[in-house]
Amino acid sequence: MKKPFLIVIIFALILIAKGGLFVIGEGEQAxxxxxxxxxxxxxxxxxxxxIPLIQDVHRFERRIMKWDGDPNQIPTKDKKYIWVDTTARWRISDPLLYFKTVATEAGGQSRLDxxxxSVVRDAVSGHLLVEMVRGWDYKAPEGAREEIEVEGETIAPSSLAGREEILNGILEKARASTPEYGIDLIDVQIKRINYVEQVRQRVYERMISERKKVAAEYRSEGEGEKADILGQMQKELKTIESEAYRQSVEIRGQADAEAAxxxxxxxxxxxxxxxxxRTLEAYRKAVGENARLVLSTDSEFYRFLSEAR
Incomplete structure (x- = not known):
């Protein structure tokens, strides 16, 4: 009777150990x-x-988790529809409150959705397209106009918000709503902004127009530089030719004088x-090929011929 009883006790202890012991990993909380x-x-x-059979363990991530929203088509303040793809980083700060409100990780992801x-949609619809696509604290280049034209309206850059400022506002507003679910929202970022087809076409046309304008300015400046360079070159060339001609005339005059x-x-x-x-030279020039020369006997031209006999 003792041996079966011992086996039962051992079996019961194994069940208790199996049901009562649990392991929590480094990246978990329970x-x-x-x-x-x-x-x-x-x-x-x-x-x-x-306690086996009475108590249960619910595990949650202690590490930072990733949230990815679905891309949404949202109109901007200036009525331009864009696709906005947002991502965020979050973690469970209060497991008890998290369990009471959303229970599971999927529930937390859904609540963050x-x-x-909602906050991203409000932010995008409350700002201009130019503010969403440019992440900057705008400083106009030297000599550029201190204004931006949007849909025919001139706006001072200082009155526009940059994308970083917009994202900070999104994070602040969204973070205010997450503590009640035991969630700590760490960061919100826009992964990608894309234009809808109609807006994309208009943006391309505007980009082409701006590039053509810049190219025309460069061409105009280049033509001006070209004219200046050619004018300077012609001036220098004429100076060189004039100086060379003067020197050649002087040298030729000196040579002629020396030869004379x-x-x-x-x-x-x-x-x-x-x-x-000189007479021989005159003969060579006067008498050509197949030519005849008629001279009188008293001609000065004939004198050397008559003396040569």
Whole structure:
């Protein structure tokens, strides 16, 4: 009788150990309930005990979790429809309150859907398209106009909000509604903003028009620079040509003068030789190919020929 009794006791202890011991991981926290009512929370990782069959353990993430909303088509303040895709980071700050209000992680995600989607929709519809697509504290470039034109209306950049400012406002408003569910909302960001087809086409046309305007300004400036460079080049070229022509005339004049001086010195030593050479030169120029020359015997042109006999 003792051995079967011992087996029963051992079996009962195994069941108690199996049903009463539970392990909490590093990234988890737990809530213990008894007959559906919370009786305690566990935030430390490790091995813990509960009453078998009476108490239950509900596990929750202690780590930061990701929320991704569905992309929504929302009109901006200036009636431009855009697709807005939002994401957020959150964690469970109060497991007991979280269990009482939303119970599960899926319930928490659903509650965040309602809160964040509503706040994002209000923020987008309350701001202009230019504010949503530009994340900046605007400072106009030097020389640029200190104004932005939106739908024919001129607006001072200082009166516009940047996307970071809008996101901070979204986070502040959404965070105000999450503590009552035991949720701590850490961050809200817009992953992507896309235009609907009609707006996208108008944006493309505006971008093309602006780029063409900028290109025309660059071309105009380039043509002006080109004219200045060509004018300077022509001026320098004429100066160089004029100087070169002046130097060539001086050099040619000096050479002619020097040649004339040499000729004069040479021919002055023997005038007859000079006359003879000049006559030969005249013969070569006067008598061409297949030509006949008729001279009188008393002609000066004939004198050297008659003396050569």
């Amino acid at each position: 809530l213990v309930t008894q007959f559906g009512k919370p009786v305690g929370g566990v935030s430390l990782a490790g091995l813990h005990f509960k 309602d809160i964040i989607d 001086s040499i000729y004069a010195d040479a021919y002055g030593k023997d005038p007859e030789l000079y006359a003879f050479l």
